[in-house]
Amino acid sequence: MEHLINQHVRGIEISGIRKFFNLVAQYEDVISLTIGQPDFPTPTHVKTAGIQAIQDNQTSYTHNAGIPELRKAAASFVEKKYGLNYNPDSEIIVSTGASQGIDITFRTILEPGTEVILPGPVYPGYEPIIKLCGATPVYVDTRETDFLLNAELLEKHITEKTRCIVLPYPSNPTGATLSKDELHKVATLLEDKNIFVMSDEIYSELVFNGEHSSIATLPGMKKKTIVINGVSKSHSMTGWRIGLVFGPEYLMKQMLKVHQYNVSCATSISQYAALEALTIGSNDAEPMKVQYQERMEYVYERLVKLGLEVVKPNGAFYLFPSIKKYNLSSFDFALKMVEEAGVAVVPGSAFSPLGEGYVRISYAYTMETLELAMDRMEAFLETI
Numbered sequence: 001m002e003h004l005i006n007q008h009v010r011g012i013e014i015s016g017i018r019k020f021f022n023l024v025a026q027y028e029d030v031i032s033l034t035i036g037q038p039d040f041p042t043p044t045h046v047k048t049a050g051i052q053a054i055q056d057n058q059t060s061y062t063h064n065a066g067i068p069e070l071r072k073a074a075a076s077f078v079e080k081k082y083g084l085n086y087n088p089d090s091e092i093i094v095s096t097g098a099s100q101g102i103d104i105t106f107r108t109i110l111e112p113g114t115e116v117i118l119p120g121p122v123y124p125g126y127e128p129i130i131k132l133c134g135a136t137p138v139y140v141d142t143r144e145t146d147f148l149l150n151a152e153l154l155e156k157h158i159t160e161k162t163r164c165i166v167l168p169y170p171s172n173p174t175g176a177t178l179s180k181d182e183l184h185k186v187a188t189l190l191e192d193k194n195i196f197v198m199s200d201e202i203y204s205e206l207v208f209n210g211e212h213s214s215i216a217t218l219p220g221m222k223k224k225t226i227v228i229n230g231v232s233k234s235h236s237m238t239g240w241r242i243g244l245v246f247g248p249e250y251l252m253k254q255m256l257k258v259h260q261y262n263v264s265c266a267t268s269i270s271q272y273a274a275l276e277a278l279t280i281g282s283n284d285a286e287p288m289k290v291q292y293q294e295r296m297e298y299v300y301e302r303l304v305k306l307g308l309e310v311v312k313p314n315g316a317f318y319l320f321p322s323i324k325k326y327n328l329s330s331f332d333f334a335l336k337m338v339e340e341a342g343v344a345v346v347p348g349s350a351f352s353p354l355g356e357g358y359v360r361i362s363y364a365y366t367m368e369t370l371e372l373a374m375d376r377m378e379a380f381l382e383t384i
């Protein structure tokens with residue numbers, strides 16, 4: 001019967017991050033720098049709001065698009081922070097994590113035969129959904145441009161079939177952020193083109209220098225852009241599963257149908273916790289960001305001292321050094337480091353073929369853990 005399973009499903013693979021994570025779990029005394037989530041607990045007042053929601057019996061289905069108070073809070077949050085303008089009644093959907101927001105976006109706009117442009121190396125959550133839609137991912141190589149997409153590179157990859165461009169900044173796995181200037185150039189390139197942009201801004205609260213900019217704020221772009229955000233990374237709420245999707249009304253009206261038949265609504269209890277996060281806790285990410293930046297500076301300096309080529313990140317909580325000089329595949333390098341030094345990082349190949357030759361180091365760990373991991377890594381690199 002296996003041959004009767006949807007060919008697109010058979011064709012996709014479990015994420016390389018997860019595969020490596022499972023492999024590492026078999027080894028003892030390993031310091032793992034593989035995780036893609038904050039190491040801080042969800043802020044206490046947010047947890048309390050979740051508990052209160054249960055006590056108040058907020059445990060039934062909500063509006064498909066999410067509770068109106070949360071959509072209002074989300075509109076006001078992105079307006080104040082990033083200058084985005086969305087109507088909470090018709091232009092916002094509360095999703096089950098950013099992941100489900102990505103899923104319903106692609107399923108609303110893609111058709112077999114269409115293409116989606118992705119700057120690689122890139123977060124591995126896009127390609128499988130694109131393929132499930134029968135569409136084709138088209139990678140733009142950003143290895144020579146400090147992992148940044150630019151209008152010139154983009155233009156070379158646009159075809160008649162291009163339906164969507166993904167702008168995943170701040171980036172997982174590289175920590176790169178796109179400047180407003182560059183976003184302007186991209187917006188100008190897209191001015192006369194009927195192409196959607198999916199701007200995944202899940203790390204928007206974790207930009208170290210300068211302000212986060214969204215392409216949806218630029219002239220003519222709102223009507224073509226779907227902004228993905230949420231509270232997973234900003235408020236250390238990955239398990240609560242609350243994402244936010246922002247887009248023009250004509251599109252959100254269609255997307256809401258996909259969302260409705262997919263999950264009905266996001267978890268009611270988590271929605272109340274997210275409401276607290278985006279209102280009273282609107283600046284909760286600040287103290288975490290200060291710590292991420294300190295840790296980033298530390299690990300970055302250590303990598304530079306070890307002679308590794310690495311682009312200094314400006315956001316998120318990852319570093320993506322090149323390990324090409326060791327003449328090992330990123331998988332073999334990472335496995336060897338687990339076996340011989342007891343430090344786990346994610347092979348770059350998990351982030352599209354363009355990630356080969358790199359590894360992703362997450363610094364969402366305490367300084368003590370990072371220090372120990374870097375000492376072990378230093379000793380390991382001397383041996384290979």
Ligand SMILES: Cc1ncc(COP(=O)(O)O)c(C=O)c1O
Nearest residue numbers: 036097098099123172202230232
């Ligand atoms: C770039 C990017 N987008 C989306 C997600 C998914 O976020 P969520 O946990 O809210 O589904 C992640 C998670 O690692 C991510 O790194």
